[in-house]
Amino acid sequence: HEVLPELLRSVRLALLPESYLRNQVACEELVTSHKLGEEIVADAVRCKMKILQNDGLVTGCCARPRKVSQALLLLGGQTFMCDKIYTLDHKTSEIIPRADIPSPRKECSACAIGCKV
Incomplete structure (x- = not known):
């Protein structure tokens, strides 16, 4: 107890x-x-x-997130062509490409910041 x-x-x-x-x-x-x-x-x-x-x-x-040091950033949409998934390095504020986005892709995307999507 x-x-x-x-x-x-x-x-x-x-x-x-x-x-x-x-x-x-x-x-x-x-x-x-x-x-x-x-x-x-x-x-x-x-x-x-x-x-x-x-x-x-x-x-x-x-x-709390599992690893507070990581953030996933997805970029894209009808007016922006992007073929990768990126992460943000909090120490250097650098956006680092991590993986290719599989095809076929849809014409939409999401970005998670805190609990806002």
Whole structure:
């Protein structure tokens, strides 16, 4: 019971499906009987709602990316021809080509920055 907060912090709870987080994790007796554990899960639910509403960058430990040093950048569209997928090197701010985009390609693209797409 004493290690529950540490265990909960090691799981990216806000990335779980909302219904599972609310109906299973938040209602679990082990969580509800532990004040700090309950606070951690409540924070994860708030983060999840922020993610679902696309309401800005979520920076809490409950939604942290696997590797915070990496970002994936996709470029393209009807007016821009691009054949590669790029990553951004945060240390040098350099955009580095990583892989070819497979064909056939569609006339659209996405760029993920924080939780905004």
